[in-house]
Amino acid sequence: MKAKVHVTLKTGVLDPQGKAVQHALHSLGFAEVGEVRQGKFIELETGESDPTKARAAVEEMCKKLLANPVIENYSIEVEG
Amino acid sequence: MKAKVHVTLKTGVLDPQGKAVQHALHSLGFAEVGEVRQGKFIELETGESDPTKARAAVEEMCKKLLANPVIENYSIEVEG
Numbered sequence: 001m002k003a004k005v006h007v008t009l010k011t012g013v014l015d016p017q018g019k020a021v022q023h024a025l026h027s028l029g030f031a032e033v034g035e036v037r038q039g040k041f042i043e044l045e046t047g048e049s050d051p052t053k054a055r056a057a058v059e060e061m062c063k064k065l066l067a068n069p070v071i072e073n074y075s076i077e078v079e080g
Numbered sequence: 081m082k083a084k085v086h087v088t089l090k091t092g093v094l095d096p097q098g099k100a101v102q103h104a105l106h107s108l109g110f111a112e113v114g115e116v117r118q119g120k121f122i123e124l125e126t127g128e129s130d131p132t133k134a135r136a137a138v139e140e141m142c143k144k145l146l147a148n149p150v151i152e153n154y155s156i157e158v159e160g
Contacts, residue, residue: 006121021122024145030137032127041086041121042101047112057110064108065101 001046001054004077007067008039042066046078054078081126081134084157087147088119122146126158134158 009015015037022036044061048054055078067074089095095117102116124141128134138156147154 008121008123018122021145022124025124025141028141028144030141033141034125034127036122036124039121039123041088041119042098042116043088043119044102044105044116045114047114061105061108061110061113065104 001048001051002079003044003046003054003058004079005042005044005058005062005066006039006075007042007062008073009037010071010073013071039072040066051078051080081128081131082159083124083126083134083138084159085122085124085138085142085146086119086155087122087142087152088154089117090151090153093151119152120146131158131160 018036018038021038022033025033025036044058046054046057048057055076058076058078062074062076063069098116098118101118102113105113105116124138126134126137128137135156135158138158142154142156143149
């Protein structure tokens with residue numbers, strides 16, 4: 001069973017990478033672009049066949065490795 | 081008008097970052113985890129009020145800066 005994970009910085013946490021992208025877009029002529037925030041998108045094969053177990057496993061992976069819960073939020077989608 | 085962009089490596093392109101995550105998950109005891117692919121997730125304020133124009137602008141940004149069309153795919157969602 002596959003899972004998709006979005007890891008994004010919490011609101012209020014500075015995002016220098018997003019700022020760099022914003023400045024680059026301005027330099028390229030996209031003057032009207034406002035705030036840019038960059039996060040991670042992870043697709044993985046959980047190896048579980050039960051959706052509840054798969055979600056629990058991915059939740060655990062997020063806490064232990066994929067996200068830093070101090071500064072990042074994560075959301076998990078398990079695919080049928 | 082906000083837009084969300086997913087940038088992922090094309091199928092067949094090696095993903096060393098994903099492989100590293102996969103190995104780390106194995107080391108942490110998630111032995112059943114299969115392929116892991118890592119991409120980017122970008123949220124931005126386009127500054128456009130028309131959805132068609134917003135999408136066209138983001139498409140242009142993807143081609144010029146956000147994605148490398150040689151090895152990466154991108155998908156755009158414009159939010160109402």
